[in-house]
Amino acid sequence: MTRVIRARKAQITKPKLISRLALGDDGTVSGFVFDPDAPEHRFTIEILLDGLVLKTAYAAAFAPECSELDRSNTCGFAVSIDIELLHAARHLSARLANLGTPVGNPIDLENDTTFRADLRPTCKLRWLGGLHFQGWIDSEIVVTLEAIVDGESVAQVRATAWTHIGGDAEGGASRNVRAFDFHVPQRLADGRVHRILLRKEDGEQIPAAATFVAFPDGLAGMIDVIGGYAAERLRGKLYDRLIPASLPLHDYADWRERFPLPEPQPSPLRLAVVIAGSSGTQQTLASLEAQSHENWTAGAIDGQPLSIDSDAMLEFLEDAAPDADYIVATMAGVSLERTALARIAAAFDSHPDALALYGDLDFLTDDGRLWPLAFPAFDYERLLEQGYCAHLFAVRRKALFAAIETARPNNLYRLFNSLLDQIGPLRTDILHLPGALATMPKLDRTTAGALLSAASQSHLRARGIHANVTQRTGNFFPAVRIKRPLSKQRVTVIIPTRDRVSLLRRCLETIAPAVERCHADILVVDNDSAQPQTIDFLSDLSRRGIRTLRIEGPFNFARLNNQAAATLDSDILCLLNNDIEASSDDWLEEMLTRLGEPDVGAVGALLTWPGDVVQHGGVVLGMNFSVAHAFTDRFSDDPGFLDQLLVAHECSAVTAACLVTRRNDYLAVGGMDEDRFAVALNDVDYCLRLREVGKRIVLTPYAKLIHAESASRGSDHRADRRSRFEHELNLLRARWGERLNDDPAYNPQLSRDGVPYSGLAWPPGRRTPRYNRPPVAHDLPLGF
Structure with missing residues (x-):
């Protein structure tokens, strides 16, 4: 006799849920779902109109209603639905995906208006990578917030800036809101997962939270320090690319100490240093005496700030520095870093085709704080309108003599741009040295602007371009506006x-x-x-x-x-x-x-x-x-x-x-x-x-x-x-590779998370001398 054993049909146990469903006037559907028997569970929610699934959402957002149920407060969801679709429908409901368990109470769109509420998001907190966070809060006035990490207060956050929100990403109508940007202390870069919340000064917790993990000097650097995990370094480098870390710009002095520039290779090159202007000359000469590169000669050309006398300059170079193949020109008052001349000499040694070079600078404010003047690789348009790289630069002797004899420049701006009089703007042989060469004094922007305006006008005229050059008001550097002739084209x-x-x-x-x-x-x-x-x-x-x-x-x-x-x-x-x-x-x-x-x-x-x-x-x-x-x-x-x-x-x-x-x-x-x-x-x-x-x-x-x-x-x-966008982004990464991570118009010392120019990269990118040269694309066959 054969026994027949029938399998019993598995019973699907539906969880006992605490949930809510609500609809705002702007079409935002929100709610939360919490299982008290399994508080760690997070659910996928289906949103239905008249019984048909319209959207799905993952219930893992901050929800204040969950504070008494779930310590993490992350069981909420919110999606935006087109108002026209809501007007055409009768019923709105939600359920757990696959299980069919209802979430909240269904909403009668035709008859019931009591559910209507203003459910627009009131704030947002976003982890940008490392210790960097960014967000906004809907407020007309400046708001001070307290950042709480794992129950401990770690930072005061002031929402003083503005940003624009609205549309699909944030829900609701477009509007301007108060924005904030902050970093938490470096001790939290310990490789552990942390939870961050925000609360107001009166102790009220706001509905914004995030989870983060940060590694000291990046995951790749941590793997190197630990040792024995060389095979994982590629994974670490990829993580650091996708989730870079940064520090605030006001921590620049500490950042410099943490990431000092490497000592340059010794060089036999002899340099001649020309100091333009009278005020501040002694300060510049004192910084020259401390240089690690000893093979140099210096001379000061007395006069107004940034001004030079071409004849006096030639006389000095021929009499006092006949064997100097490279000339360093700087404004008086600049304090050179100890290794500035050594870095300049080493850069010319390693790039024998370079015509000229310039480097980043620092600026010391009245309160004694140091700030970075982090420049791009050579930018011709910005040279003409700001003269950003002409306050300290170095150039080959032959090129300098030729420019002086032809252009007869009377200031540093004209001296630099005269190198381009006969060749044009696209110079691929001008080097940029990331990392400060010197600390720059405060500029008289009115005087500097007049000199820059005349210099740019003269340079363009030498190139046969009769442009209109107008002096503008700069905030830090001088500024002019160049308006070239408008050609008759269709x-x-x-x-x-x-x-x-x-x-x-x-x-x-x-x-x-x-x-x-x-x-x-x-x-x-x-x-x-x-x-x-x-x-x-x-x-x-x-x-x-x-x-x-x-x-x-x-x-x-x-x-x-x-x-x-x-x-x-x-x-x-x-x-x-x-x-x-x-x-x-x-x-x-x-x-x-x-x-x-x-x-x-x-x-x-x-x-x-x-x-x-x-x-x-x-x-x-x-x-x-x-x-x-x-x-x-x-x-x-x-x-x-x-x-x-x-x-x-x-x-x-x-x-x-x-x-x-x-x-x-x-x-x-x-x-x-x-x-x-x-x-x-x-x-x-x-x-x-x-x-x-x-x-x-x-x-x-x-x-x-x-x-x-x-x-x-x-x-x-x-x-x-999102999936289509991610696909196109991956294609861009594949086609342009490392060039996508090495923007010549952006400084490698600046952050690569959040909004550009908002922080310091931690650690910095490559700070080797660089040209502004064309990128080269990788072949990208269709279908990959």
Whole structure:
């Protein structure tokens, strides 16, 4: 007799939950779910409209309601739902994914309005890596917060800055909120997992928390110290790339001691030092006496600050330093670091093709605190408008003599830029030495500005460019504005669009004065608009002299611009998003004048949110091994780090939300890569490919527009689009490799987490001498 054993059907035990479901007036669905029998469990929630799953959420966010149930307070969730979908539905509900257990009470969308509440997020805390945190709180006044790590108060945080939030990532309408940025003490970099909370001065805990782990000098460095784990070092390096660490800028003095520059190799080179100006000469001579490099001769040229006498300089060099092959020129009052001359000599030894070099500087404030003047690799546009690298530099003797005899410079700014009189702006043989060579005295910006203005005017005239040079008011350095002649070229503004006719209408209305001023054309690229009002609006554009081009298929920003460029015969293309608004009539002219230099491949603009917080101040490579817009923590009237928002300067990339480029250059590099970067990062890749063929990328703050970023297509951080964005980011990393982590327009001593220019890298990147040379892309076959 055969026994038949039947398996009993497994019973799925549904957890006993404490939960809530709520809906805000702005379409935010929020709640929490907690299992008292298994408090460590976190659940995936399905959000349903009329019984159909619309979105999913992971319940691991901070929820104040959980404070009495769960010590970590992380059992909450929140998602944003389109208001139009809610109006068309009858019931809203939530359940545990796979189990079907209800979460909270269902909401009757037709009849019940008691559930409505303002559920907009009121604050946010984000771990940026290492000991660095950033966030915001919805408040009109400055708020002081207390950072609590594992129950211990470790830092006071003042929300004094501003940032712009709203849309898919934060929920609710766009608005400006108070922002904060802080670091916790270095003792917490112990390789252990910590929990951080924030509370107000009155003890009220705010709904923001984060978990973090930090390693002293990075995980790769920790693995080296421990030893025996060499095989894991690659994993450590990858971790440090993706989650870099930083320290605040005000800790610079301690940071310098922790990460001293390596001692340079001894050099037999003889240097001659020329000190320009009378005031502060003794201070500079005293720092020369302490130099570790002993083979030098120095002479001071008396006169006004930064001024030189060409004849006196030549006489000194011929009489007192006939055997000095390299000349160091510096303003009086500079205090050189002990190894400054040794580093300069070693750099020329290791780079025999270098024409000239300059290095970073330090600045000592009246309260005795040291701050870093961390510069980029050579930036011609910034040299003309700020003279940033002319306060201390070194140059080959032959090149210096030739420049003096031809240009007869009378100040340091003209002495430096005269090296470029006969060759042009794209110099790949000017070295930048990361790490301070000296401490710089306070500048008389009015006097320095007049000298810089005259120097830049003379240099451009020597190159045959009769530009208008206007002195501006700098915050730290002098500042001038260069306006080159506007050439007569055919310009077309390309605006891709899909429905959202209100955005397009506003865009066209506000850019019209600038377009008319430059005699430009407009091409609206319609990508499958379907709404009747949009179709009517587009059909009427021809009557206003605006061309349209219809392109069908899925949204592919690169393809839309490529096909538009292929149909045109214009000399210049202006790529413009349909969610751009102009606030002046000279922005386009300003961008076009920057293309007056033949080696400029693309020009970008300063873009702000509607609340005047900066949305784009250039693109910085390498932030969390990705890319980031600069100065998004500031208002547009802020001078920026070392006055960068006051002058035009080079970037590795700018956004195509407003980008001007030559059509020939666009076609020569194949336009944007529509196969690999259909939606995001196509502008970054395009700019890098322009740089690969020897073109410069310039951002001008004098072209300022408003950009409601992603108002048309939505945020790349939405759950349904995140995987596509991550795929395109990985392709960018694969194509550009280490160049993505070594931005020549960014200093290796500055942080690579959070917003650029907001901290010090911990540890710093490579501080070896570097040129501003074109990047080289890796071959990237399709499908990988």
